[in-house]
Amino acid sequence: MSSTTAIGIDIGGTGIKGAVVDLSTGALLSDRVKLPTPKGGRPADIVETVKDLLKTVSEKAAAPDLPVGICFPAVVKNGHTMSAANVSDKWIGLAAEKLFEKGLGHPIHFVNDADAAGYAESQFGAAKGVPGVVLLTTLGTGIGTALLNDGILVPNTELGHLQIDGVDYETRAAYSAKEREDLTWEKWAGRLQKYYSTLETLFSPDLFIVGGGVSKNHQHFLPLLDLKTPIIPAVHRNNAGILGAAALAVKNRA
DSSP states (O other), X not given: OOTTXXXXXXXXXXXXXXXXXXXXXXXXXXXXXXXXXXXXXXXXXXXXXXXXXXHHHHHHHTOTTOOEEEEESXXXXXXXXXXXXXXXXXXXXXOHHHHHHHHXXXXXXXXXXXXXXXXXXXXXXXXXXXXXXEEEEEESSSEEEEEEETTEEEOOOOGGGOEETTEXXXXXXXXXXXXHTTOOHXXXXXXXXHHHHHHHHHHOOSEEEEESGGGGGGGGTGGXXXXXXXXXXXXXXXXXXXXXXXXXXXXXXX
């Protein structure tokens, strides 16, 4: 297989999934393998699970030496995880990239999960060929964000944590808040309106892209928003992290 092929692995709070990706098309060249995230989300346990997953994916693809990209729910700076969402606090300040490379016996590229999703949309999805400022938001347990300018990723934006009305606004506008408070689509859209209007004021984007599992129900809430900026659903939902991690692994290997 050529350098247009790589393995992407997406580590989440409940599941770890991976596959071989054709980077010329964004298609998966292998079945997507998924394993449960070890209880407690501790570094050594997650590395061991990723090792098992990588072995399975490599064997299925008969491709032992492909570039490997891994995305993770944390701010990632110089291969270090500077935060931790839905995993152990032991990740905070950890040299995670080196830890994985040692555990896997393989060089990897390590990246924030929302950044991977945003990059996937710029290469294979709704942001492909879109000039100017594109803001991807993933609405889930929290709000992940990725900022792109002319297709170039500005990493670790973490705009879900904007303070609006004196609170960390993902606690009010994430999809988990809708579920927790049993909000109607209309009530939740009112909160999203405030959130996206704030982003609009701060960044004057050319396009909003909305990802996360709830984006498959975009017809229930996106039409309720009144924004100057076009807002559209993401193309890649469940596979976005895998695609973006794989694409960034090859980009950073070059």
